[in-house]
Amino acid sequence: MIDNIKAIEIEAQGFLDARKYDEALKLFSEAAGSYQDLGQHSQAAMCFALAAGCYESKAGSQSLYYYASNYYSKAAKEAEISGDLEYASMMYKHAGICYERDLEFVGFSECFYLSKECFRKSLLSNIFKRNHYAWDIAVLKRIDFKDLIRSAVLWLSLSLSSLIWGHGERPLRTVGFGCLLVVFSALLYTQGYFMAGGYIHKPHLLESLYFSVVTITHIGYGDIVPLGFNRGIAVLQEFAGIFILPLFLTALCRKYLRF
Amino acid sequence: MKIGIDTIDDVTVVDLEGELNVDDSILLRNAFLGVLKEGAREVMVDFEKVSFVGSAGLATLIEMMQLLRKSGGKLGCCNINNNIRGLFEITKIHKLITIYDNRALALKSF
Numbered sequence: 001m002i003d004n005i006k007a008i009e010i011e012a013q014g015f016l017d018a019r020k021y022d023e024a025l026k027l028f029s030e031a032a033g034s035y036q037d038l039g040q041h042s043q044a045a046m047c048f049a050l051a052a053g054c055y056e057s058k059a060g061s062q063s064l065y066y067y068a069s070n071y072y073s074k075a076a077k078e079a080e081i082s083g084d085l086e087y088a089s090m091m092y093k094h095a096g097i098c099y100e101r102d103l104e105f106v107g108f109s110e111c112f113y114l115s116k117e118c119f120r121k122s123l124l125s126n127i128f129k130r131n132h133y134a135w136d137i138a139v140l141k142r143i144d145f146k147d148l149i150r151s152a153v154l155w156l157s158l159s160l161s162s163l164i165w166g167h168g169e170r171p172l173r174t175v176g177f178g179c180l181l182v183v184f185s186a187l188l189y190t191q192g193y194f195m196a197g198g199y200i201h202k203p204h205l206l207e208s209l210y211f212s213v214v215t216i217t218h219i220g221y222g223d224i225v226p227l228g229f230n231r232g233i234a235v236l237q238e239f240a241g242i243f244i245l246p247l248f249l250t251a252l253c254r255k256y257l258r259f
Numbered sequence: 260m261k262i263g264i265d266t267i268d269d270v271t272v273v274d275l276e277g278e279l280n281v282d283d284s285i286l287l288r289n290a291f292l293g294v295l296k297e298g299a300r301e302v303m304v305d306f307e308k309v310s311f312v313g314s315a316g317l318a319t320l321i322e323m324m325q326l327l328r329k330s331g332g333k334l335g336c337c338n339i340n341n342n343i344r345g346l347f348e349i350t351k352i353h354k355l356i357t358i359y360d361n362r363a364l365a366l367k368s369f
Contacts, residue, residue, distance in 0.1 A: 002281050002282075042321065046350055
């Protein structure tokens with residue numbers, strides 16, 4: 001079986017060198033399928049990437065970009081299964097670029113999101129799952145801690161971006177995050193005090209929810225005044241509200257104005 | 260495939276000769292894990308005498324690059340012929356692994 005795939009690959013590379021992309025992509029695709037059947041996902045990823053490259057090289061008309069992106073997606077999935085997350089991220093990015101050229105924005109959106117997610121996971125893997133050869137003193141001295149910190153900061157910002165708005169491709173996540181923030185803040189408000197109509201009192205949940213919504217949306221009727229600890233929570237919530245609404249609108253426009 | 264390993268100025272140079280296909284990539288992987296265990300962190304693979312690189316070879320290079328990166332090291336390739344360079348470019352591997360025109364330039368840059 002392996003010898004057969006090897007022969008297919010050699011033949012395909014011959015076609016590729018001769019710029020016979022049709023023949024080459026068929027053979028690379030066939031080899032990729034065989035590797036998939038054998039469970040050798042990293043080799044399958046490479047063959048799908050080669051097939052995608054053949055389509056992209058051949059692409060002079062838009063429709064071919066669709067096939068190229070399809071194969072890049074397959075390459076990315078196989079790379080993801082085999083644990084090559086950085087390569088998977090790059091393949092998703094190229095799939096996204098080809099989808100965009102083909103004006104296929106649903107595919108572009110999905111691939112852009114997956115590319116960012118794979119990159120985020122690869123950063124985490126680089127930070128925490130350093131292989132066991134790495135932990136001797138000589139190597140520790142050589143580790144670039146600046147790079148490690150840069151990776152950690154990048155991972156944190158990408159995680160936050162994923163959570164709040166799905167890297168700009170999931171506007172509903174912003175709504176969900178906003179709702180969670182409203183409820184969480186309301187629960188915190190019930191632990192402090194409000195002043196309404198000249199009376200200081202400990203608010204019940206409904207009143208806290210009302211105040212939380214009024215605060216995060218920057219309506220600020222002024223009928224309820226937070227006191228002490230609640231004042232700090234209100235400031236933080238208002239600050240978060242400054243970002244949540246624009247993020248939601250940006251993600252919504254970014255996603256739906258493409259169609 | 261013949262695999263030669265040498266160390267020049269703290270850089271581990273892996274000389275390959277022949278075809279890098281499914282069986283040979285296992286040999287390369289084992290050789291690479293060996294040098295990694297010995298503490299090599301900067302590895303340069305010389306492709307001067309390589310006539311063919313299959314998908315398994317490309318996958319092994321990606322794996323090597325990842326292992327080295329996790330150990331705080333780096334991987335480079337040099338003396339790649341036009342056909343193999345085309346494969347690197349079509350699979351976008353050239354964006355992950357630094358490619359040098361020749362060995363001297365590679366050793367200077369490491």
